[in-house]
Amino acid sequence: MLSFSIAFLAVQPAEAAGYDSSFIRGADISTLADMEKAGAKYYENGVQKDPLQILKDNGANYVRLRIWNDPKDAAGNSYGAGTNDLKTTIDLAKRAKAKGMKVLLDFHYSDFWVDPGKQNLPKSWQGLSFEQLNTKVYDYTHSVLAEMKKQNVYPDMVQIGNELNSGMLWPHGKSWGEGGGEFDRLAAFLKSGIKAVKDTEPKDTTLMLHLAEGGNYETFKWWFDEITARNVEYDTIGISYYPYWHGTLDDLETNMNNISKRYGKDVMVVETAYGHTTGNADAKENAFGQEEAATAGYAATPKGQHNFMQDLVTSIQQVPNKKGTGFFYWEPLWNNGKVSWATTAGMNYLGVTDEPGNEWDNQAIFDFNGNALDAVKIFGTPNAAAQTNYAKNPSFESGASSGTPTDWTKWTAAGTTGTAVKTEADALDGNYKLSFWDAKAYEASIYQQLTGLQNGTYKLTAWVKAGGVHSTSEIYAKSATTQLKQAIPSVASDWTKVTLDDVKVTDGKIEIGVYNKAQANAWLNVDHIKLQKK
Template identity: 45%
Template sequence: MSDSTTSPTPPTARRRRVPRRLLALGAALATAATVLVAAPWATAASTLTNPGFDSNGASQTPTGWSESGTVAASKSEYGGRNGGYHLAHWASAAYTVETTQTLTGLTAGTYTMTAWTRSSGGQGASYISLRNCGSSEVMVYIPTSTSSWTQISGSINVTSAGNCTVVIRSRANANNWINVDDVTFTRSGSTGGGSSTISIRGVDLSALKKNEDKGALYYDANGNRGDAITILRNGGANYARLKVWVNPADGYNNKARVLTMASRIKAAGMKLLVDFHYSDSWADPGHQTKPAAWSGYSFAQLRDAVYNHTYDVLNALRNQGTTADMVQVGNELNAGMLLPDGTSQNFYNLGQLLKSGINAVKAVNTGTRVMLHLAEGGNNSLFRWWFDGVVGQGVQFDVIGASYYPYWHGSLSGLQANLNDMATRYNKDVVVVETAYGFTTAQKDAHENIFNSSLASAGGFPASAQGQVDELKAVYNVVRNVPNNRGLGVFYWEPAWTAVAGNGWDPTNPNSGNAWENQAMFDYNSRALPVVAVLGTA
């Protein structure tokens, strides 16, 4: 444990030009190789020809493989992971190339691909995909900027047609490279079913109660009116997240409201994640404001207040039979909490506050898992800096949470690299605890929306119902491919926060509008969008 009371300056965070929490809502991967434990059901040997690119030595076209695009950029060369040779993609000018192998005569079932990779970084896209297998293409992004061999994996369902193509793809700038070696493609022995699953298919329902009280209605995809929780659960959601504010101006997201919503969530057969903001309003990278009642407290009093508030809410949940399954001690803690006392520039103080909250969680129920949560899920240098700091103070936790909005937080490959590194470096499970995407750029109310045409362009998916589906599927796939089954799941942020008068972003202003309605899972007629059905595809 470090006795230092200060820390280095954190990596620069991307600032958001949006209101409050919606205002402040890649990087280098670990140099250590990620070791993936083989799944116990992976009984078949590789069905690929020349999986290690060794059979014909240094060659323009490795035996068994085909090339398309800038074919000169793809070749086998000396220097494999265990000696011998490997596949290399490189060119002195910008290039796009695919190295592929199609397997035929496969028995229907679930198959898993693994490969060892390393990369210079700088690619527009570099991934290994499983394509034309009879189900949706699975893409596994190659971690960026790591000179050490790192193992990646992905799983897919091969249909009765019995074909599947392994695709190694690079779209890269001049002089950027990837290496790939020791590719495997093995069957689970199952007949049918989807790709490997993740356990948490979550939704944040913090705004739902106020929405309902202000008149919001909800309909399923067939136009039948129903309860939003039931509609989302029937779509496949199995976990709900609720934020807690200390003394909010509008009386929502406080202890009493959380208890009410927790009863409904548990009655629907879903698990519960409680998200403590330790504020009267939004806590995020740009805002970590003390509750008004705590504003004059000494540091010792703040530490006690964190414990007492956390214990009070969680004990009340336990007493009504709705014990929290997981708890966030703080929300998007990039800058720290309860500023300025708990700043991330002083990991000693921050560690004391985090320990106080964590101790309260475990005092109520030792089985409740504790999550620590940062924004900027694609920013590996930030995550390493911050988690090294709190781990150095002896902070004990169970899960690492990341916010990932593709229009703010970088590429999917950056997210994959960061989650892989977090799971391996700290031996922790990881969760994308916030993501969302817009189904349109049009507005429902007069308040300007966060997600607009500019962000849609940056996000890489169309601003459409299908784009929203594709974004969630892509994030699911990233989490699914975290090594050693450490990717627990994904939470979609505020799918039921539709535009109704009186439930805007500012709890102190009943006339404020909603900047989020075009990222909900319900359209402007309050009908469930296709993305609801994606919840169950994890």
């Protein structure tokens, strides 16, 4: 069935990706002003520099700035963690724009931190009705953006709300609760913020909606299905992804690939980070330690931090149809405990009692003394080797109209019709996918044989959907002496990644393919195949 009888294809890498000018390499620098007031200094190769210059010189092209309505108490005491009021935000935006960097503005619609566990009303908005709050969302958004436009720092991208899994402006905009109409009210808030963006800058300003739990496709599907049903207009889906909290990179890829396909939107990891040590710069317990490193699977070292970021960027760049548009590292400059996550005033606003300090210090990309670490290079240099795909015609686009895609060979068992394997529309990547199906029991495969590979270890992946009864369904890699295979699960609703790891190439040759033996009317779709060197 599987043989080396036809001539091998000489390998030229089918896909090799670096950074193009449109790919966003960003950093959330929202604590920078407070850090500098507290005496923080930043160094590259022993030379003190403006931290924004260090980021820019290493390839960063965007900054992300959060904005809180009024992050101070009645006595004027700061809530801490950046004191990100309008003046602070404009000052940071001016610094970034002066260096040729773009700005993503993150509206929290609160006076302090919001996330899936809390979405507190601003002090001055408390006690308002839903209708009054909806007007406030528009008026506040419009006033902030109008002032930024006046100051010549209008943001290039605007995020309406932060980590909106649970909604915003509780209780009115909570995405679950009692009484019904929750998503109707949430959608109304989002539309008001979006309208303010469009009214202040009628030209194209990228609009983002942002959720946490980046490895949880079911959460994203639930939330964005509700928002889509209410005709909320936006451009980009923002994702928070921390590998020790939000699943594996495969989980993230499954989410990114499916939501970009399902909603036809760009996707971006707008928050991520990893520890360069399990050490601590202050007395507050850190969010990242030995347990988190063990969960994520990367060493808690500067090299491990850099390796994680390289793998993350590779996952983003490999989202089909170039829908993965960038990343933002969350708070790379918050490298010590001199700026607390909250002051006493901030904790009082949130209604919590906790220790002051910074739980994020060991996830900055500057060490505790302010020295730039290896991870700063990720803004300019992706892992190009890991992105090289040696599979030919990996998404079956070339020759698809003929039924047999270019560079692939079909095989069918005796009695199986030639149309049991064909290309069809509604693909994950591009315009076509490979489809196995017949009205009677069938056995078929499609494969290609490659030569000219460097010897070493490779990984073969494919994205699949399947339904019905399959006797044997698998991806495989075959050399002159060994054959490895990985079963394909029978999952019908969404695209799923199948991985065949540790594929050894010892003589520069390999055969890769998909084999399916199934009962009548069972189906298998395959797309976005990759053979990559590890």
